[in-house]
Amino acid sequence: MAAPAPLLHPDPDPSFAELLALRPHLRMDPLAGLMMEEVPLARIAAAHGTPVWAYSAGALRRRLAALQGALKEARLGAQVHFAVKANPNLAVLRLLGQQGAGADVVSEGELRAARAAGIPAAHIVFSGVGKTLAEIRLALAEDIQQINAESAEEVEMISAVATAMGRVARVALRVNPDVDAKTHAKITTGKSENKFGIAIGEAPALYARMSSLPGIQPIGVAVHIGSQITAGVGAYRTAYGHLADLVRTLRAQGLSVERVDCGGGLGIPYRDEPAPSPAALAGAISATLGNLGVELMVEPGRWIAGPAGVLVTSVVLQKLGEARRFVVLDAAMNDLVRPAMYEAWHGIVPVAPADFAAPLAPADIVGPICESGDTFARGRGIPSLAPASLVAILDAGAYGAAMSSTYNSRPLAAEVLVDGDRFALVRERQTQEALLAGQHVPEWLDA
Ligand SMILES: Cc1ncc(COP(=O)(O)O)c(C=O)c1O
Numbered sequence: 001m002a003a004p005a006p007l008l009h010p011d012p013d014p015s016f017a018e019l020l021a022l023r024p025h026l027r028m029d030p031l032a033g034l035m036m037e038e039v040p041l042a043r044i045a046a047a048h049g050t051p052v053w054a055y056s057a058g059a060l061r062r063r064l065a066a067l068q069g070a071l072k073e074a075r076l077g078a079q080v081h082f083a084v085k086a087n088p089n090l091a092v093l094r095l096l097g098q099q100g101a102g103a104d105v106v107s108e109g110e111l112r113a114a115r116a117a118g119i120p121a122a123h124i125v126f127s128g129v130g131k132t133l134a135e136i137r138l139a140l141a142e143d144i145q146q147i148n149a150e151s152a153e154e155v156e157m158i159s160a161v162a163t164a165m166g167r168v169a170r171v172a173l174r175v176n177p178d179v180d181a182k183t184h185a186k187i188t189t190g191k192s193e194n195k196f197g198i199a200i201g202e203a204p205a206l207y208a209r210m211s212s213l214p215g216i217q218p219i220g221v222a223v224h225i226g227s228q229i230t231a232g233v234g235a236y237r238t239a240y241g242h243l244a245d246l247v248r249t250l251r252a253q254g255l256s257v258e259r260v261d262c263g264g265g266l267g268i269p270y271r272d273e274p275a276p277s278p279a280a281l282a283g284a285i286s287a288t289l290g291n292l293g294v295e296l297m298v299e300p301g302r303w304i305a306g307p308a309g310v311l312v313t314s315v316v317l318q319k320l321g322e323a324r325r326f327v328v329l330d331a332a333m334n335d336l337v338r339p340a341m342y343e344a345w346h347g348i349v350p351v352a353p354a355d356f357a358a359p360l361a362p363a364d365i366v367g368p369i370c371e372s373g374d375t376f377a378r379g380r381g382i383p384s385l386a387p388a389s390l391v392a393i394l395d396a397g398a399y400g401a402a403m404s405s406t407y408n409s410r411p412l413a414a415e416v417l418v419d420g421d422r423f424a425l426v427r428e429r430q431t432q433e434a435l436l437a438g439q440h441v442p443e444w445l446d447a
């Protein structure tokens, strides 16, 4: 695995205080315990139970503003389209939309969520390698800003659907630049063996074909090379350089290219990995695509939402095994799957002041699900924790709730938005009844 910060790390872990110092929306209050903005996490847990996701409105606003600011500073006039897959909560989308973010969506559900949150159709881009006919129809009916096509086959599908509807689809061609983003193999998307986009060498012919089709207005090109990119902006520069060459080639063929979608993928330090800044990303865009006279957009998800969220969970019990101590939480891999899926490292910090300051000893921090992979951390320094003690799993605002499942028939956890000294339930905990709803036992089974 190329990505840094695996579940078990050879170097000493950052201390709780070091983790908090880099996350200004979180702090330890000597009386109230771990706070998100001005709200004690213990109050959220008391009000809504655990496990519960908490998102900081301030962090979301600050991070979006930092990205927008870096792009502005580089005089790129680039739009930020939030990748809804990272966090499709309606309140989160509303807040980001209010601050000018558009949306990058990959399904009917995400398109509907973005619209329901008030994001204008004119600021929505539809990406994805397998849009269904129904999804293409919906995108056209909503008259969204742009559809990113990922194959010759899809281009024909879009044209056919648009023609049947009497529409012309604005389509950007997503190219696969065959660049290694040096991230986890499961989330790298810009290598030729990945399913995404069309080979850059095939792009000119396909773009020319697009401009000959009645249902398509070719609007530009798009690229997205992977997620959690922390190894500098070199891969971005290479990919954008290829894209700039492609734009020049297309224009030399007399084809119009108005827009370049630079994708997302900017990584964050979950542990202490050095991650590129928005300014570095803006610099890479500027150096390669800055002088082409194209409209630019970026599609970050994780960078905006990841650090803004935590998963607050209670200790069920500590189990002292022969060789190991296990801290068993009431959250599990069905809530936050990243450690199980990518061996991802997440900070885990006690909420009570006494636990925060207590001596550390290594433990495996696990969920109650019947798989050994249901492990949030191995050999992590954590104090002895009594049942019902709270801990916060950090950087869970992106690909956290969004990737939850009901595995082991565990209801989806509640979500809360914190803004200053206010907090509100923004998604109810799924009920046990809802878990069973919609299921039917055929009568003939009992006949
Ligand atoms: C097309 C596209 N755009 C944007 C993103 C957002 O990625 P990230 O959350 O890493 O910024 C993704 C996911 O990797 C994606 O597939």
Ligand SMILES: N[C@@H](CCCC[NH3+])C(=O)O
Pocket: 085, 187, 227, 228, 338, 342, 398, 399, 403
């Ligand atoms: N779900 C992944 C990222 C994939 C991004 C999808 N475009 C994660 O949690 O890191």
